[in-house]
Amino acid sequence: MPRKDVRHFLIKISTLSTLHQPWQAVNIAKxxxxxxxxxxxxxxxxxxxMDIHAVKNEGELAQELSDKLK
Structure with a gap:
C-alpha cells in the first residue's frame, strides 16, 4: 500500500470514529x-x-454620621 493511501485510510478511520461517538459530546455538555x-x-x-457586608458598612457609616451631627 502506498504511503498516501495509508494516510488517507487513517484519516477516514479517525473521522468515522469521531462521528460515531455522540455520547462523548453529551458527556462534555453534561x-x-x-x-x-x-x-x-x-x-x-x-x-x-457582599450584600451583608455592604449593609453592615452602611449601618456603621450611618452611625458615624449621626454621631458627628450630635
Whole structure:
C-alpha cells in the first residue's frame, strides 16, 4: 500500500470514529452544565456575603454620621 493511501485510510478511520461517538459530546455538555451550576451557586453565596457586608458598612457609616451631627 502506498504511503498516501495509508494516510488517507487513517484519516477516514479517525473521522468515522469521531462521528460515531455522540455520547462523548453529551458527556462534555453534561460536564459543562454541572460546572456552570456549581459556579452559579458559588457566585450566589458570594453575592449574599457582599450584600451583608455592604449593609453592615452602611449601618456603621450611618452611625458615624449621626454621631458627628450630635
Amino acid at each position: 460536564n459543562i452544565t454541572n460546572v456552570a451550576m456549581a459556579v452559579r451557586q458559588i457566585l450566589g453565596v458570594i453575592s449574599v456575603a
